[in-house]
Amino acid sequence: MASKLGSDALQLLQNKGGSPLSKSRKFATCSILLLLSLVLGLLYTNFGVGGFNSNGRVDPGPKVAMLEAPAGTIFWYKCGPDTRRGVECGSVIVPLDYFNVSKGKSAIAFARSKAAKSPRKGTLFLNPGGPGASARLMAGDDGYAASIVGPHYDLIGFDPRGIGETFPKVQCFPDPLGREIFVSDTVFEQGFTVSSNLSDPAMRERVITQQREWLAMKKTQAELCAANMGDSLRYMGTATVVRDIEFMTRLFDGEDAPINYWGGSYGSILCAYLVNMFPDRVGRVGIDAIANPVLWAGKPSHFWHRDSVAYTEDTYQIFLNSCSQAGPDLCALAKFAGENPGKIERRIDQFLDKLYDEPLSVPHARRPGVLTAGGVRALMFIHLLSQYYWPSFSKMLSEAMSGNGTLILNKLLLLYSGLPLPDLSYGSDLSRLAVTCLDSPPPETEADYPNAQELADIGLGTLKDVSRHFGMSVSISEPDGGCQFWPVRGPERFVGPWNHTLRNPILIVSNIADPVTPIASGRLLNSLLANSSRLLIVNAPGHGSPPSRCVTRIHREYFTNGTLPPNEFVCEPDELPFPKPGEAIWKSTSMSDDDLHDLEVAREFRNYMFEMKFQH
Numbered sequence: 001m002a003s004k005l006g007s008d009a010l011q012l013l014q015n016k017g018g019s020p021l022s023k024s025r026k027f028a029t030c031s032i033l034l035l036l037s038l039v040l041g042l043l044y045t046n047f048g049v050g051g052f053n054s055n056g057r058v059d060p061g062p063k064v065a066m067l068e069a070p071a072g073t074i075f076w077y078k079c080g081p082d083t084r085r086g087v088e089c090g091s092v093i094v095p096l097d098y099f100n101v102s103k104g105k106s107a108i109a110f111a112r113s114k115a116a117k118s119p120r121k122g123t124l125f126l127n128p129g130g131p132g133a134s135a136r137l138m139a140g141d142d143g144y145a146a147s148i149v150g151p152h153y154d155l156i157g158f159d160p161r162g163i164g165e166t167f168p169k170v171q172c173f174p175d176p177l178g179r180e181i182f183v184s185d186t187v188f189e190q191g192f193t194v195s196s197n198l199s200d201p202a203m204r205e206r207v208i209t210q211q212r213e214w215l216a217m218k219k220t221q222a223e224l225c226a227a228n229m230g231d232s233l234r235y236m237g238t239a240t241v242v243r244d245i246e247f248m249t250r251l252f253d254g255e256d257a258p259i260n261y262w263g264g265s266y267g268s269i270l271c272a273y274l275v276n277m278f279p280d281r282v283g284r285v286g287i288d289a290i291a292n293p294v295l296w297a298g299k300p301s302h303f304w305h306r307d308s309v310a311y312t313e314d315t316y317q318i319f320l321n322s323c324s325q326a327g328p329d330l331c332a333l334a335k336f337a338g339e340n341p342g343k344i345e346r347r348i349d350q351f352l353d354k355l356y357d358e359p360l361s362v363p364h365a366r367r368p369g370v371l372t373a374g375g376v377r378a379l380m381f382i383h384l385l386s387q388y389y390w391p392s393f394s395k396m397l398s399e400a401m402s403g404n405g406t407l408i409l410n411k412l413l414l415l416y417s418g419l420p421l422p423d424l425s426y427g428s429d430l431s432r433l434a435v436t437c438l439d440s441p442p443p444e445t446e447a448d449y450p451n452a453q454e455l456a457d458i459g460l461g462t463l464k465d466v467s468r469h470f471g472m473s474v475s476i477s478e479p480d481g482g483c484q485f486w487p488v489r490g491p492e493r494f495v496g497p498w499n500h501t502l503r504n505p506i507l508i509v510s511n512i513a514d515p516v517t518p519i520a521s522g523r524l525l526n527s528l529l530a531n532s533s534r535l536l537i538v539n540a541p542g543h544g545s546p547p548s549r550c551v552t553r554i555h556r557e558y559f560t561n562g563t564l565p566p567n568e569f570v571c572e573p574d575e576l577p578f579p580k581p582g583e584a585i586w587k588s589t590s591m592s593d594d595d596l597h598d599l600e601v602a603r604e605f606r607n608y609m610f611e612m613k614f615q616h
């Protein structure tokens with residue numbers, strides 16, 4: 001939500017800092033104004049009147065007062081529509097810069113649900129990944145987080161620095177439409193167009209041209225952020241977010257209280273920082289879909305991709321096998337049930353290569369355009385993240401293969417055009433880059449800067465050696481990089497060590513075939529933490545553990561009683577791929593009501609996360 005906190009507080013900063021952002025608004029076209037007023041109208045209705053006091057009265061004044069309040073002050077207000085019932089919402093005032101309190105304040109927006117059962121075991125913080133995703137929806141005693149950790153914790157879902165309703169918020173583009181126009185028909189939207197014939201001699205030149213555009217666009221974005229955000233961009237790094245969690249733990253639970261946490265994907269990076277920055281404060285901590293913290297903090301992002309796509313081809317093979325088994329009624333890409341999956345794969349490769357030579361015209365999409373091989377690869381990659389996507393993706397891909405690209409281009413525009421969904425707290429603007437560019441080391445000297453040729457060779461190497469379909473697609477769906485242009489450095493960068501002995505052991509979960517956070521990263525973190533962690537393996541494809549009674553039970557035992565499974569214990573998923581419409585979606589036909597409820601809650605959460613324009 002571009003809440004009043006977000007937008008008005010930003011105005012406030014702009015008035016002080018003289019940012020051009022408010023001026024450029026004046027030049028907005030009628031359509032932008034219409035769009036904005038629709039969104040704002042919606043927000044104002046939903047928020048009721050949402051001022052920053054407990055009775056929800058409109059009051060234009062209190063934001064100034066809020067930011068002048070001492071660190072540790074909590075302002076309570078009416079919750080927005082993106083929270084669950086029964087939660088309380090507020091903002092915690094924290095120091096903008098933990099190393100210099102004169103820099104001012106930040107207001108961290110959160111939603112909290114109170115422990116449903118005594119004994120209360122403290123506060124537990126949540127993070128769903130991104131970086132860029134809001135966690136406010138995750139709090140609530142009827143949600144998946146509560147199902148996983150049990151009823152004894154107060155759950156806090158908060159918007160990390162730069163994100164959602166937290167102030168300051170990253171807003172480099174003057175408005176969402178400006179951002180959509182910026183990315184439209186560029187490599188950011190269309191992906192890297194490559195051939196499946198990796199010995200095609202013309203391909204390298206083509207990729208270099210695309211990398212040149214990519215670099216120039218990263219530079220443009222960074223310059224926009226410098227102009228419109230200035231110094232406030234310095235305080236978005238993961239180490240700062242860890243200090244916020246520590247600060248809030250002291251505030252809500254008292255000095256030296258243990259820090260409890262559950263998160264996934266980028267949330268596993270936040271966790272690796274958290275437990276190694278505060279090893280003596282670790283309470284109960286669980287993470288899922290593990291990214292590699294050593295690379296994240298130690299290397300620029302063009303070194304990450306080779307590592308992240310280690311299992312993407314495995315996921316793709318599982319997709320093709322499931323499609324073949326499901327047959328054409330459920331998976332339109334298969335000609336008949338039981339067709340050789342290799343044949344399906346070949347048809348898709350042929351389609352991609354046809355697009356490589358000749359993009360498909362798509363006149364009737366949300367925005368008329370063309371479908372390219374890069375665009376389809378990028379979409380295929382993101383749809384491998386969850387089996388939940390597979391039926392609808394098969395339909396849109398098979399329609400495109402028969403010459404109608406409307407559905408698939410619409411999806412591409414939705415995911416990559418930069419236009420946020422009505423819920424503006426997800427994936428909007430450049431909050432992700434604001435985090436990753438402060439976390440990863442920017443090149444030190446001009447000579448370290450990867451140029452377009454080097455980036456092309458790194459990408460083509462990943463394609464050849466690691467993932468022949470998706471080696472160059474990951475940098476589109478995971479939009480990191482170009483940090484050599486980033487205008488600021490943070491007050492602190494944590495770079496390990498990652499092997500501290502923790503006050504309590506933590507629970508780490510990885511799927512066997514995760515297309516973007518491979519199990520190798522789970523094993524790496526687990527081995528670094530030695531006796532301070534256990535790895536739970538889920539025998540499933542996809543990003544983040546799918547609905548599984550086994551996964552829920554193990555988490556609940558751990559968060560309730562501290563019991564951990566044996567290392568590398570394997571859980572099975574409970575959900576069927578390509579379910580028949582109107583028929584069972586679960587593998588087991590006899591389950592208790594409680595088990596069924598747990599699975600439904602897990603499914604609801606997963607579907608919500610993936611329906612959002614939410615990237616990793």
Ligand SMILES: *[C@@H]1O[C@H](CO)[C@@H](O)[C@H](O)[C@H]1NC(C)=O
Binds near residue numbers: 100101102103
């Ligand atoms: C702390 O921040 C203030 C305000 O920006 C600045 O004047 C001061 O020099 C900073 N102190 C240090 C030690 O950096």
Ligand SMILES: *[C@@H]1O[C@H](CO)[C@@H](O)[C@H](O)[C@H]1NC(C)=O
Binds near residue numbers: 197
């Ligand atoms: C791949 O490209 C090379 C060079 O143009 C060509 O000789 C070869 O036949 C192509 N392979 C396929 C399978 O099309």
Ligand SMILES: *[C@@H]1O[C@H](CO)[C@@H](O)[C@H](O)[C@H]1NC(C)=O
Binds near residue numbers: 399405
């Ligand atoms: C193309 O697909 C869209 C979405 O499925 C459909 O509405 C449209 O009628 C199709 N166009 C043609 C020419 O078949």
Ligand SMILES: *[C@@H]1O[C@H](CO)[C@@H](O)[C@H](O)[C@H]1NC(C)=O
Binds near residue numbers: 497498499
């Ligand atoms: C922890 O990691 C550091 C830095 O990589 C290394 O020097 C140290 O030996 C490691 N400690 C243990 C106990 O493995």
Ligand SMILES: *[C@@H]1O[C@H](CO)[C@@H](O)[C@H](O)[C@H]1NC(C)=O
Binds near residue numbers: 530531
């Ligand atoms: C880990 O635990 C085992 C069994 O309790 C013990 O033998 C071993 O020394 C421990 N290792 C470390 C590094 O603490």
Ligand SMILES: *[C@@H]1O[C@H](CO)[C@@H](O)[C@H](O)[C@H]1NC(C)=O
Binds near residue numbers: 150
């Ligand atoms: C925790 O331990 C208690 C006592 O042994 C037991 O009754 C309870 O079922 C356990 N809770 C979970 C979630 O495992």
